[in-house]
Amino acid sequence: MLLIGLVMFALAPLQIAGAPYESTMGLIQKVFYFHVPGWIVMFLAVFVAGISSAVYLFRQKPLADRLAVAAAELAVIFGIIGLTTGPFWARKAWGVWWQWDARLTMALILEMIFCAYLLLRRYGGPGSDKLAAGLALFGMANVPFVYISVNVWRTIHPSTSVVPQLAASAPGMFGPFVWCMVAFLVLFVVMLVARVRLEAQRAEAERLYLVLEEG
Amino acid sequence: MNSFLRVAWLVMRKDLRVESRSWEMMSTTLFFAVSCVLVFSFAFVREGRAIEGAAAGILWIAVAFSGTLSLGPTFERERYHDALRGLLLAPVERAAVFVGKLFGVLLLMSIVEVVVAVLVALLFQAPIIQYFWWISALLILGNLGFASVGTLFAAMLARTRSRAVLLPILLYPITMPALIAGVMGTVAVIQIEPNFELARFWLALLLFFDAIFLTLALWTFEPVMTE
Numbered sequence: 048m049l050l051i052g053l054v055m056f057a058l059a060p061l062q063i064a065g066a067p068y069e070s071t072m073g074l075i076q077k078v079f080y081f082h083v084p085g086w087i088v089m090f091l092a093v094f095v096a097g098i099s100s101a102v103y104l105f106r107q108k109p110l111a112d113r114l115a116v117a118a119a120e121l122a123v124i125f126g127i128i129g130l131t132t133g134p135f136w137a138r139k140a141w142g143v144w145w146q147w148d149a150r151l152t153m154a155l156i157l158e159m160i161f162c163a164y165l166l167l168r169r170y171g172g173p174g175s176d177k178l179a180a181g182l183a184l185f186g187m188a189n190v191p192f193v194y195i196s197v198n199v200w201r202t203i204h205p206s207t208s209v210v211p212q213l214a215a216s217a218p219g220m221f222g223p224f225v226w227c228m229v230a231f232l233v234l235f236v237v238m239l240v241a242r243v244r245l246e247a248q249r250a251e252a253e254r255l256y257l258v259l260e261e262g
Numbered sequence: 263m264n265s266f267l268r269v270a271w272l273v274m275r276k277d278l279r280v281e282s283r284s285w286e287m288m289s290t291t292l293f294f295a296v297s298c299v300l301v302f303s304f305a306f307v308r309e310g311r312a313i314e315g316a317a318a319g320i321l322w323i324a325v326a327f328s329g330t331l332s333l334g335p336t337f338e339r340e341r342y343h344d345a346l347r348g349l350l351l352a353p354v355e356r357a358a359v360f361v362g363k364l365f366g367v368l369l370l371m372s373i374v375e376v377v378v379a380v381l382v383a384l385l386f387q388a389p390i391i392q393y394f395w396w397i398s399a400l401l402i403l404g405n406l407g408f409a410s411v412g413t414l415f416a417a418m419l420a421r422t423r424s425r426a427v428l429l430p431i432l433l434y435p436i437t438m439p440a441l442i443a444g445v446m447g448t449v450a451v452i453q454i455e456p457n458f459e460l461a462r463f464w465l466a467l468l469l470f471f472d473a474i475f476l477t478l479a480l481w482t483f484e485p486v487m488t489e
Contacts, residue, residue, distance in 0.1 A: 104485040159435040166431060172423035177486045181418055185411065185436050188478055192439035192471055 049237050055230035059223075078132040080223055084231035085128035086154065090190075091235065092122035093157060096164075097187025100180035109250065110243070112176055115183055117242035119164045121235060126158040153193045160186040266361075269354045273362025278369065280339065287332050287370060295328035295378045303385060317388035318448035324378045325371070325401070326408065326441055330430050332370050333412040336363055337420035346420060350487055360483045364413045368405060375401050388452045396451045396461060403468035404444035407475055408437050414479040418486045443467045 059080070096118035103111035133151070134144040145151065164186065167179050281287055299320055306316035340346035349359055379397060383390035390397050415432050419425040434441075447464030450457045 104482060156435055156438050163431050163435055167428060170424050171419075171428065174421050178415075178418040178422065181414065181482050181486050182432055182436070184482065185475070185478060188474060189436055189439065192467070192474075195439075195467060 048233060048240075052230065052233040052237050055226065055233060059227055059230055078135050080227040081231075082129060082132040082136065083224070084228045085125050085132065087228070088231045088235045089122050089125040089129060089154075089157075091232075092118045092125060092239075093161070093187060093190065095239070096122060096161070096183045100183035100187075103180045104177065104184065110247075112180065113243045113246035113250075114239070115180060116168065116246060117239050119161050119168075119179075119183060120242060121238055122161045123158065123165060125231075125235070126154065126161070129154060130158060153190075156193050157186065157190070160189065266355055266358045269358035270362040270365065273349075273359055274366045274369075277336065277363065277366035281366075281370070287335050288373065291328045291332045291370065292374050292377060294331050295324045295374050296381065298324040298327050299378060299381055299385065307386075312386040315449050315453070317382050317386035317390075318445050318452060320386070321379060321382045321388075321390075321448060322404070322441055322445045324382075325375055325405070325444075326434070326437070328374050328378070329371050329405075329408055329412060330433060332374070333367060333409070333416040333433075334426060334429055336367055336413065337416045338425075341420060356484045356487060357480045360413065360417070360480060363417070364409055367409050367413055371405055371409060372402070375405065390452060393451045393456070396458070397448065399465055400444055400447045400451070400461070400468065403465060403472055404440050407440040407468060407472045408433075410472065410476045410479045411437050414483060414486070417483065440468060440471050443471065 096115045099111040099114040099118065102108060103115060137146060138144050160182070164179050164182050167175055167182060171178060302316075302320040302323060303312070306313050306320065337346065340349060350356070352359075379390050379401065382388055412429075412433055415436075416425075416429060419428055419432075422428065443464045447461050447468070450460040450464065
């Protein structure tokens with residue numbers, strides 16, 4: 048799977064370069080191939096983190112906690128991809144680097160919640176795992192509220208209907224887009240699995256240390 | 263249910279009695295809220311008049327900032343002499359303890375809010391008194407949402423290191439929708455031509471926010487407080 052991911056990412060630039068230019072946006076439109084998958088994967092990560100945190104809170108399964116940490120870290124990373132690629136597009140399309148638009152604000156707030164999650168895990172000391180699980184659960188529950196509340200300020204973001212229409216309206220762009228989407232999903236799964244395994248190994252190492260000290 | 267309310271009442275009464283002996287939280291929070299209003303007035307007043315919409319923002323920022331200040335000590339106090347453990351060991355429903363704490367905080371925050379609201383009304387010529395019921399409804403609902411998340415987080419943080427720093431870090435991003443709804447609702451009411459339709463929408467959003475987060479907080483209080 049790691050191999051598939053690597054090959055897909057290696058070939059992604061070729062795919063993107065081969066895609067037709069968009070008539071008004073020109074070259075800048077091409078960030079779209081990384082921008083949209085980045086955000087979609089971030090939302091996926093947020094929900095994985097929220098749900099596995101709930102499982103951890105009520106069932107105390109260590110695996111769920113590891114999954115939550117891994118997903119939260121990935122949410123921050125993919126969020127950064129979205130937040131850095133977005134402004135390039137915004138500069139060209141809206142003439143400014145940042146707009147207080149519904150989706151931008153929501154994405155920023157979510158990014159902040161999960162940064163807070165990582166800060167808490169890093170500096171919270173013992174017992175912070177449960178606390179962080181509570182935070183991730185609240186963060187997930189927050190998604191619709193943030194969206195509604197910021198949506199009432201007017202929105203200027205291109206709507207989601209762009210993606211479903213893409214297959215019909217611009218077949219040359221649809222291929223590379225799906226390619227990048229799959230590449231991002233593969234990357235997400237690979238990193239998630241690797242991170243969960245790392246966390247499991249760390250727990251095992253800690254357990255062995257304790258055994259060694261006691262013995 | 264009856265015993266639930268009784269426990270909540272007892273916890274709240276205990277907190278208020280402790281507070282009434284020292285007035286520590288009340289006085290510091292109030293002073294801090296007033297300083298917030300002053301600091302922001304320097305930023306938002308131009309040629310003797312506040313920028314349009316600034317009053318609502320200042321009111322809510324003062325509420326949010328001073329709220330954080332009053333949330334910290336509610337559980338900090340319980341750490342002395344292991345009182346927190348005693349509270350958790352008591353053979354009562356945990357959720358009742360949470361509700362008692364929550365109402366204690368709510369009461370303190372409400373007193374501070376009354377003072378801040380009057381201050382903002384006087385200093386920024388905002389028609390807060392004219393629309394008393396609208397502003398009170400917004401403040402009460404916003405306060406409930408903010409405090410339910412805040413009380414839960416303060417409780418969870420009570421046992422961790424660097425809790426004073428972590429509480430605002432965790433609290434503000436999560437309560438952002440409530441703060442946005444509060445500010446925008448207040449703006450809709452106190453602007454020159456009030457838009458009650460919009461204010462009603464924000465009130466409804468606050469109500470939903472409160473319902474969801476209060477339920478979540480009651481639901482997660484038990485597992486997060488178990489060692």
